[in-house]
Amino acid sequence: MPELPEVETVRRGLATLIPGKLITAARHIESPKSFPNAESDVREFMFGSTILHVKRRAKVLLIELDSGYSLVIHLKMTGQLVFRGDQVFGAGHPNDSLIGELPDRSTRVVIEFSDGSKLFFNDQRKFGWVKLMPTLEVPNIDFMQKVGPEPLEADFSPEQFRERFARRAKTNIKAALLDQTVIAGVGNIYADESLWGAKIDPHRLVGSLRRGEFNLLYESLRSVMNLAIEKGGSTDKNYVNAEGKRGSYMDFANVFRREGHKCPRCGHEIIKIRWAGRGTHYCPNCQK
């Protein structure tokens, strides 16, 4: 699912909803892999602790507790983190919420707070997870050691962007964009959208891109991701924010899931192919 803009949208939502809340219970529902910690550790380091803040690195959410432990959460393809503050845990506002009463059949983890509110981790495909670990150990996990820089940071420069691709010179630009060790947070949607913005064919080898093309791609990726955050992310099927509501970036997509439509720039038909192991959408006329 969720790429950087979606995870950031969830983070912002949770950051207004859960800091200061006291955790009284947490359990998985018939899905131990979704929350693999030992019950005794959960009891000792989670129950009775208070949420300090909610952070994000790449597509990973970090909920820091005052016990010195953090909840590290990856939504993978179909994960959802939905907060319900009402006592009924029903749909709330049926018109703008994509999901109904919780827990539902995809609910894997439930975290309860002392005021009766709850945080639900839903995940149809069970690829995602919630893990409790010491906050100081988070930077040491393999993924954090290998993951590339945050593309939206103010001090992330076009030069840095170009240099990060150096070791992937012989692969294609689509696969390189999806490689989390090059740049953090890019997934299939924003890889396709940013390549369209930079007029670059997804087949192009990284080593063949000129400096000017890297600059265009840098600008394109940042503007696409910033717009997506502004629109609350992309909801195709599963993704919802912390309140269970959909994001609207798909209304602004130029190529993603738009095969058969006309390219907004040149009018040629947008096509979808299988490339870099993923569905890939682009305009074969103006992306060179």
Added chain:
DNA sequence: CACTTGACCTGTCCGC
């Protein structure tokens, strides 16, 4: 080390 492929799961859609 760089690169590709399959595996992890459940659900849906498409063609026969």
Added chain:
DNA sequence: TGCGGACAGGTCAAGT
């Protein structure tokens, strides 16, 4: 309507 196969927004491990 039923059934098999491909595919779905992400990482990993294991292969070359």
